[in-house]
Amino acid sequence: MANSSATAHTGNHYLNHSKGLMSWLTTLDHKRIGVMYLFSVLTFFLMGGVFALLIRMELFKWGGHNLLEANTYNKLFTYHGAIMVFLVVIPSIPAALGNFILPLMLGAKDVAFPRLNLASYYIFMTGACFAVLALFMRGADTGWTFYTPYSIRTNTTVILVLFGAFIAGFSSILTGLNFIVTIHKLRAPGLTWDRLPLFCWALYATSIIQVLATPVLAITLALLCMERIFQIGIFDPKLGGDPVLFQHFFWFYSHPAVYIMILPAMGVISEVIPVFSRKPIFGYKAIAYSSFGIALIAFIVWGHHMFVSGQSEFANFIFSLLTMFVAVPTGVKTFSWLATMYRGSLHFNAPMLYALGFLELFTIGGLTGIFLATLAIDVHLTDTYFVVAHFHYVMVGGTLMGLMAGLHYWFPKMVGKMYPEKPALIAFWLIMIGFNITFFPQFILGAQGMPRRYWSYLPEFTLLNRISTVGSWLIGIGFFYTAHYLAKAMRKGEKAVANPWNALTLEWQTSSPPPHENFIETPVVTSWPYEYLPENTTMPVNA
Amino acid sequence: MFNQAFAGTTPLQGSDIAVQWDSLYNFLVWLSIFFFVLVVGGMIYFVFAYRHHPGKKTQYITGSHFLEAIWIAVPTLLLLGIFTWGYSVYHSMTQAPSDAYEIRAIGKQWLWTFQYDNGRTTVGEAYVPLNRPVKLIMTSEDVLHSFFIPNFRIKQDVVPGMYSSVWFTATVPGKHQVFCAEYCGTSHSGMLAKIIALNDEQWEAWNNHKKLGAIPEAGSDFSSSSSDLSASRVVAQVSLAEQGRAVYETKGCLACHSVDGTQKVGPTHKGLFGSSVEMADGKVLIADENYIRTHIENPQKNTVKGFNPVMPTFKGLINETEMNALIAYIKSLK
Numbered sequence: 001m002a003n004s005s006a007t008a009h010t011g012n013h014y015l016n017h018s019k020g021l022m023s024w025l026t027t028l029d030h031k032r033i034g035v036m037y038l039f040s041v042l043t044f045f046l047m048g049g050v051f052a053l054l055i056r057m058e059l060f061k062w063g064g065h066n067l068l069e070a071n072t073y074n075k076l077f078t079y080h081g082a083i084m085v086f087l088v089v090i091p092s093i094p095a096a097l098g099n100f101i102l103p104l105m106l107g108a109k110d111v112a113f114p115r116l117n118l119a120s121y122y123i124f125m126t127g128a129c130f131a132v133l134a135l136f137m138r139g140a141d142t143g144w145t146f147y148t149p150y151s152i153r154t155n156t157t158v159i160l161v162l163f164g165a166f167i168a169g170f171s172s173i174l175t176g177l178n179f180i181v182t183i184h185k186l187r188a189p190g191l192t193w194d195r196l197p198l199f200c201w202a203l204y205a206t207s208i209i210q211v212l213a214t215p216v217l218a219i220t221l222a223l224l225c226m227e228r229i230f231q232i233g234i235f236d237p238k239l240g241g242d243p244v245l246f247q248h249f250f251w252f253y254s255h256p257a258v259y260i261m262i263l264p265a266m267g268v269i270s271e272v273i274p275v276f277s278r279k280p281i282f283g284y285k286a287i288a289y290s291s292f293g294i295a296l297i298a299f300i301v302w303g304h305h306m307f308v309s310g311q312s313e314f315a316n317f318i319f320s321l322l323t324m325f326v327a328v329p330t331g332v333k334t335f336s337w338l339a340t341m342y343r344g345s346l347h348f349n350a351p352m353l354y355a356l357g358f359l360e361l362f363t364i365g366g367l368t369g370i371f372l373a374t375l376a377i378d379v380h381l382t383d384t385y386f387v388v389a390h391f392h393y394v395m396v397g398g399t400l401m402g403l404m405a406g407l408h409y410w411f412p413k414m415v416g417k418m419y420p421e422k423p424a425l426i427a428f429w430l431i432m433i434g435f436n437i438t439f440f441p442q443f444i445l446g447a448q449g450m451p452r453r454y455w456s457y458l459p460e461f462t463l464l465n466r467i468s469t470v471g472s473w474l475i476g477i478g479f480f481y482t483a484h485y486l487a488k489a490m491r492k493g494e495k496a497v498a499n500p501w502n503a504l505t506l507e508w509q510t511s512s513p514p515p516h517e518n519f520i521e522t523p524v525v526t527s528w529p530y531e532y533l534p535e536n537t538t539m540p541v542n543a
Numbered sequence: 544m545f546n547q548a549f550a551g552t553t554p555l556q557g558s559d560i561a562v563q564w565d566s567l568y569n570f571l572v573w574l575s576i577f578f579f580v581l582v583v584g585g586m587i588y589f590v591f592a593y594r595h596h597p598g599k600k601t602q603y604i605t606g607s608h609f610l611e612a613i614w615i616a617v618p619t620l621l622l623l624g625i626f627t628w629g630y631s632v633y634h635s636m637t638q639a640p641s642d643a644y645e646i647r648a649i650g651k652q653w654l655w656t657f658q659y660d661n662g663r664t665t666v667g668e669a670y671v672p673l674n675r676p677v678k679l680i681m682t683s684e685d686v687l688h689s690f691f692i693p694n695f696r697i698k699q700d701v702v703p704g705m706y707s708s709v710w711f712t713a714t715v716p717g718k719h720q721v722f723c724a725e726y727c728g729t730s731h732s733g734m735l736a737k738i739i740a741l742n743d744e745q746w747e748a749w750n751n752h753k754k755l756g757a758i759p760e761a762g763s764d765f766s767s768s769s770s771d772l773s774a775s776r777v778v779a780q781v782s783l784a785e786q787g788r789a790v791y792e793t794k795g796c797l798a799c800h801s802v803d804g805t806q807k808v809g810p811t812h813k814g815l816f817g818s819s820v821e822m823a824d825g826k827v828l829i830a831d832e833n834y835i836r837t838h839i840e841n842p843q844k845n846t847v848k849g850f851n852p853v854m855p856t857f858k859g860l861i862n863e864t865e866m867n868a869l870i871a872y873i874k875s876l877k
């Protein structure tokens with residue numbers, strides 16, 4: 001995919017292009033906006049993560065005692081969930097990495113609407129502020145799902161959180177719109193659709209879901225706010241409303257949202273695996289189309305969250321059947337990644353390690369998803385720790401592993417320095433082992449019948465809960481260590497070359513970090529981005 | 544052996560459904576192990592077999608339609624099979640036999656109350672006969688709850704303003720744990736109850752308001768526990784339907800309805816329960832618990848064909864216990 005100027009010039013790049021805080025806060029540069037998103041998301045990740053550690057601390061039941069009161073615990077899991085979903089996992093890859101990488105990958109100077117892009121960031125932060133503000137008031141204790149009528153009755157400041165999520169949703173819609181137009185209009189000469197990198201395909205599919213599904217969330221949350229303030233009688237049975245209707249509305253967005261979270265991660269994996277296997281991606285078209293397959297099915301399976309809600313048996317039949325088909329395109333991707341490694345020449349740098357970690361965790365997450373799609377099995381497992389374990393394997397094992405892979409992969413491009421390989425390896429193992437110790441026991445807890453969102457539990461669940469808590473410490477140490485070595489690398493890291501991985505996508509054809517305008521000369525694309533020939537097995541950087 | 548491999552990860556098998564559930568669950572666990580080994584095992588093998596070394600060459604492969612066809616077709620067929628199996632077990636979970644013994648359950652932050660046809664009310668414990676289908680007709684006084692009995696592998700959300708139901712046949716005597724599985728506020732995790740499955744003798748005694756001896760947990764050793772059926776009688780209670788008659792009369796239903804078949808301003812309630820009723824707009828509804836409840840709380844929603852929509856709403860005037868009694872009474876008017 002070469003034939004672009006390797007912008008060998010040094011000195012001027014987007015980070016030192018202009019100076020001072022204001023130059024960041026008012027920037028229209030997608031790269032800087034991406035970096036701002038990244039720092040914001042990582043800050044929220046720290047918050048959500050600390051809440052998670054506190055939750056696990058409580059569940060350790062030190063000497064059979066409680067560290068926290070029930071109400072505090074209920075607020076903690078609500079905050080952990082709401083922050084992680086709305087402020088971390090949803091924006092992490094698209095808004096942070098996507099903003100930075102997408103225009104570069106397309107050979108463009110910026111996104112289609114740079115001003116809108118900056119506005120999206122501020123809208124996102126406004127929403128986040130509302131949600132965080134509630135923390136300092138009476139908090140919220142509804143769980144991130146805001147099920148009615150509890151969310152109407154609770155005297156916590158749930159309305160601020162709803163309002164925050166409502167506002168943040170607009171940022172998601174606008175970013176999606178921006179990306180769709182960017183992909184359509186700003187591709188470099190020669191970058192035809194069938195040469196589009198899979199990360200771009202994934203972002204494209206994600207953006208479509210963001211644009212189509214998020215408005216439904218906005219409507220739902222707005223209705224819930226109105227119900228709380230004006231008692232309009234739509235969800236509250238006391239006023240003749242239907243509480244189950246809320247669940248339909250909520251999952252109509254939140255199921256597709258699951259794919260807003262996972263598709264971009266799959267996109268990252270589709271980039272990383274060929275580069276570090278030094279081989280063309282296996283089944284390019286199948287991977288690209290399966291993203292759209294998943295996005296399409298995403299809209300018609302929301303009812304699988306409601307198998308025991310009182311929904312009709314016929315609806316359950318349909319939703320269970322449709323849900324099964326999600327596994328097919330997901331399987332296609334997984335097998336294609338595996339086949340890409342076959343007869344490759346594998347390099348185990350941190351991005352690849354996280355991609356392999358993704359494969360392990362996501363396989364478990366996907367297979368346990370089949371349990372939950374199976375009607376009878378779900379009746380027993382739903383609302384238990386089995387579900388908690390399942391979606392952590394998918395969301396953390398999937399999205400967060402994808403984020404970590406992408407973060408390490410593009411780190412040299414973003415800051416112009418290399419991250420250190422050895423600490424990355426140690427952190428990877430801490431996180432991987434810690435993750436499995438934390439969440440695997442939760443499958444068993446759930447199968448044994450321990451419900452989720454339980455502040456206290458029966459004595460027979462103690463051992464597995466304690467094992468799980470110990471695992472959470474390892475994850476915590478792993479992430480803090482990662483923050484430490486990345487922060488250090490930013491200041492003192494070895495200087496990165498333009499293309500440390502010898503990769504073929506366009507972002508690597510410009511200097512690291514890229515100049516303000518991305519490319520000195522507009523690149524021209526002459527082949528697809530996975531043209532790794534048999535001899536091309538080395539990289540400037542080795543693990 | 545294959546069927547027992549994961550027994551430790553699931554609760555006691557306390558009902559017929561639990562046995563069916565466990566077979567499917569075991570199958571899925573084995574299937575998952577197979578695919579996990581295939582994918583992750585394959586991955587680990589590749590990691591060792593294709594590790595980079597200087598001078599190594601790769602093979603230029605971009606895809607294979609044959610392989611793609613296989614990994615689309617095989618999972619699709621498997622998934623359809625799993626779906627069918629899952630649906631058939633689920634179907635038996637939902638079809639309560641018509642002769643099931645009915646108990647009314649009310650969820651309320653944060654306890655469970657049970658009402659029986661014989662007029663008794665228990666809190667936190669539901670007494671049921673062993674080896675006989677039991678159906679719980681449930682509603683909530685406040686927010687969502689969910690009735691979850693792990694030993695029976697069943698669960699059903701309990702929704703304010705309507706009835707949902709769940710049924711089971713307990714095959715193991717003793718106490719079975721019940722959890723609330725839908726988050727409902729502060730003491731959600733303390734909203735526990737027990738299903739107490741009684742053998743014939745105990746059931747007989749319980750129905751005659753006799754005291755029962757200590758009942759052990761299901762699955763524990765029963766030989767030691769003497770079920771002491773002492774003769775001390777608890778105050779005799781009027782049946783649930785009788786309680787309902789009192790509600791029916793005091794709330795003034797008789798002004799417009801009869802219980803003996805005569806027509807008044809409103810239709811008679813004799814023989815109503817379980818019949819199909821035609822509405823003014825032509826649709827036909829089955830007169831079950833939800834139909835009667837809705838009609839009492841929201842009479843304007845549907846109007847019975849041939850009558851004027853003059854029935855006042857009783858929403859907020861009849862509480863959940865009274866409503867259960869009232870419906871039991873209407874149901875008894877055969």
Ligand SMILES: [Cu+2]
Pocket residue numbers: 254255258301302304305
């Ligand atoms: Cu879903």
Ligand SMILES: [Cu+2]
Pocket residue numbers: 687688689723724725726727728730731732734
């Ligand atoms: Cu509850």
